Amino acid sequence: MLFNSIDFAIFLPIVFGLYWAIAKKKIIFQNILLLVASYIFYGWWDSRFLSLILFSSLVDFYIGKSLLTTRNIKKRKILLFISIIVNLGFLGFFKYYNFFVDSFSNAFTIFGSSITGRGLDIILPVGISFYTFQTLSYTIDVYKRKLQPTTNIIGFFAFVSFFPQLVAGPIERASNLLPQFFTKRKFSYVNVSMGVKLMIWGFFLKIVVADRAAIYVNAIYNNIENHEGLSFIAATIMFAFQIYGDFAGYSLIAIGTAKLFGFNLMTNFKRPYFSSSVSEFWTRWHISLSTWFRDYLYIPLGGNRVGKLRWLFNLFITFLISGLWHGANWTFVVWGALNGIYLIIEVLFFSKKSKNFFNIILTFVLINFAWIFFRANTISDALYIINIMTTKLGTLYIGVGPDKTAPIYSLLAISFLFLVELKREFFDATFSISRNRNEYLRMFGYAILIFCILYLGVFGDGQFIYFQF
């Protein structure tokens, strides 16, 4: 089920009403309701893949329980190994099997011989990258004795499949989210109000900013042979806002929805395009994933508490794998590698970067350059785009037929987003509509925002980009 669908608009109030109607009963009833709702939410897309979540939850629940009672280090390691193999095995099979088979076959072609791998007709289960990482964090934390495993199977299953963040994050840590399933949730008007506000802003980011930008971006990136440098530059900048609007929008809707049920999820984006270095960018962009990689890959590899060369290697490999996590395509690998290289250069030559306009612009340009690889359909497309960008600026494509107004809407939406974020970043203490003491002004502000969503948004059940990851 998509957040931006009528189905969800009906589903959410029903679940919300039922959830608080049974608030006086034992907490397990609320957890059962959340579990059932989450399975309906997920099954709406394809019920066959519910079995994957069920199996993954079951394995991690019993491994967690076994780790509680097992003191033998070797046995504990085996248990952790099973969890990793099961979770990454599913992920590897569904997401990367064809990619590795194709890459392997292509590699042989380069060396002059030919080998034909047998690709499979596999559907990628929505959200598998997200819930796999979430459950993995649970077993790893339990193994490291950072977290007490739960013996409550309903609570654990509800934690794994919690519908607001099941398919596209934020990737919650068990230490933050799991205990919330065992704490009595109290209905709070403030929480609900905050949740609805976050959702409205999230919808604006998705429906007005991202989906508008997507029309122009797709027109350019899906027909690269018909466009020139200026159009590629415009489309790449628009893509930067498209993916931000899409993903930050999804995260805000997820955080807002969770708040309606009394849950607090972690912040996933903090105005990343105002970063003055790439390293700062990664503390503001997809925070739940970057901290996951930091805690479960970068630090176990030694982090920065090793020799400089090893440190740089750790940085690079973390970003390379992060790139691969985003998709089974070499474009994502190069995107990850580029970010790794940026960070290595920063470590080596620009360890102290001050926050100024020039550095913000420079970081934005570097991030946009990497986005070319992220968005391009193939590596050769990305290289072609970069080549045309630097050699033939040409004319700016502004659309044809019904698409002609798309860049103008997009520009309007991006300008509004930019002003809001600029204000929040640098002038947060000044006048605010969303936090204004005057209740009517606040209501009027959000009513105008809803009006703008309905008046300017794109309504075609647009998929969230991160669903495919």
Added chain:
Amino acid sequence: MKNDYKLLFIKSGKFFVTLLLVDLIFGFAARQVYFSQKTGKQARITHTIANASSEIFIFGSSHANRHYIPKIFEEELELTTHNAGVQGQGIIFHNALQKIVLKRIKPKLIILNIDYNWLYEREDAYERLSDFNPYYWQHREIIKPVISIKSKFSDVKLLLKAYQNNSTIVHAIRYFFSPQKDYNGYLPLSGSMENPKKIITHLHQQEQLLDKNFINAFSSFIQSAKRNDIDLLLVLSPLANNENITNTNSMKKMKEIATEEKIPLINLNGSSHFKKKYYLFNDASHLNDKGATLFSKIITDYIKKE
């Protein structure tokens, strides 16, 4: 906790009223802007739906807009003519548009300029039905069944004026500052393909699946004309290349229905009048003004003969 429920109830009520007021006031302004347009696609649709009263009506996509010169029809046939073409729209849209027009007037002749790919499955043909949103409540009985094929709860969504006028403002502003001159719906093109380097081919679409709703809409268009005793003429416009598009699955189906219903179809695809005459084309599938003049004369000659 009880107080919190009460608070939520009261504040939700207040917010709902505020939202309705905002929608009423700003939505009214948006509607005024929409219906005050003098030129552009939206103004043309409004004119077709509300005012146009000619003896000949021409329906079709951009090919209708660009190829049919009402002035030539009026001079040659002595019948008032209105070009009701709407760029980017498929048969599902034109079927509903025809029915809305027929509620008000009964023309003597309807010409439907068909696109060879109209019956292929195309999501955007459904998405573009949103062009009807501003007219929903006036012609609900016709528009609702069409919109509801893909979009659920249209009655609820279209209660809000903001949604009724979704994505119309930039179009309105654009044509306010830069009016698009049309000649009773005809939009002339002035370019020429004297030395075409590359011409887009279309046949890769041959194997696409046909959409049942589009087939039904095509049949329904014919039935409506018949029911109202209106002569109907189907026309297939020429393409700049020599590509034969008359045997694609979509075309085959339309020809089959036309034959069954005994509706004449003028096929100008591959016609010697246009074959390799690139100076008559603005682009691969649209005639320029010179081409449109010749095209309109060919059609009027045919009508005179028949």
